[in-house]
Amino acid sequence: MPTITSFLAAAPRRWRFPCLFSLLVVVLAGCATPHDAFDPGKPHHRPGGFVNLHPSPHGNEERSFLRWQWERLQSDLPADRPERVPRVVPDIDLLRSNRSDLTVTWLGHSSALWQVAGLNILTDPHFGPRASPVPFAGPRRLTPAPLTIEQLPRIDVVLISHNHYDHLDAGSVQALARQPGGSPLFIVPLGVERWMADAGVSRTQRMDWWERHVVPGPAGPVEVHFVPAHHWSSRTPWDRGSTLWGGFVVQAVVAGEVARLYFAGDTGYAPDFQEIGRRFGGFDLSMIPVGCYLPRWFMKSIHVDEEEAVRIHLDVRSRLSWGVHWGVFRLCDDPIDGPMDKLPAARDRLAVPVDAFVLPVLGQTRVLRRAAP
């Protein structure tokens, strides 16, 4: 059996680097071994990764990245107007002193602080300058984060919906893991715990769809459920679908009544949401993505537009929804301020009241329920 080095030595000099590169790709692809949680009885499990539960209602996917990039070069895309994105200075004293009220604070894109039964919970924290694998290129932050990681109250739990760069930011995760008082618990989709371990983050809990994890809080137990979304995962060209993606439901008793929050992560439209609505019976607040869905031919199966987002709000039976995944990073052909123009018409078409599905203000805290009336 010839070794790799003898094989390369036998190859013409000009072919050695391409051969080495090809071998590296093959080896790395081979390293994507079946996940140790692989369960052939689960419809979304495959030996090498995961798939969505349902076909997209938009039919067959046509997702040629090269075609998209070629079309982008030739088209005149609308400019971002980050100055339009409304913002307020967060009430940091309130956030740091609150031990019992149910609050939500939008930190931009899919990042939010949820305060539930005395626990401080972050969704997809991203405080970095770019949503990109490299620091010198890729979508950059167009609106500053409303507060820094150091200004946050001590974080107990971090929910990561999936491993795309606009949702799983290495610098933010590592800074949170080093916070004074010890690392938060990172609750992640199946497979992402391996990335976390490589990044030096050890306090993790991995979850599959429909699993439940209970976190003890100062004001009682807080249930975290991981639920399906219609999306995908990848951080490199060779790991597509090798880790899971999804959304979260957080449930706890606040002021004597069950409170439920829902974060949809990234998603296309699918029957999953009616099932989530059926199983949980409605939410006090849902965070549903409304940005990054153009061009439609490329994005429709994995990102909802504003009207589909409002449909999800109805499907999951939410009393109040916040449209998120906008206002920070230009990732698609729609501008970061696009939902400000398009959401009102989508809401009207589905007869949803103006105050039932809103765009939050950057840095805004909403008190959903007070523990002591």
Ligand code: ZN
């Ligand atoms: Zn994504």
Ligand code: ZN
């Ligand atoms: Zn995203």
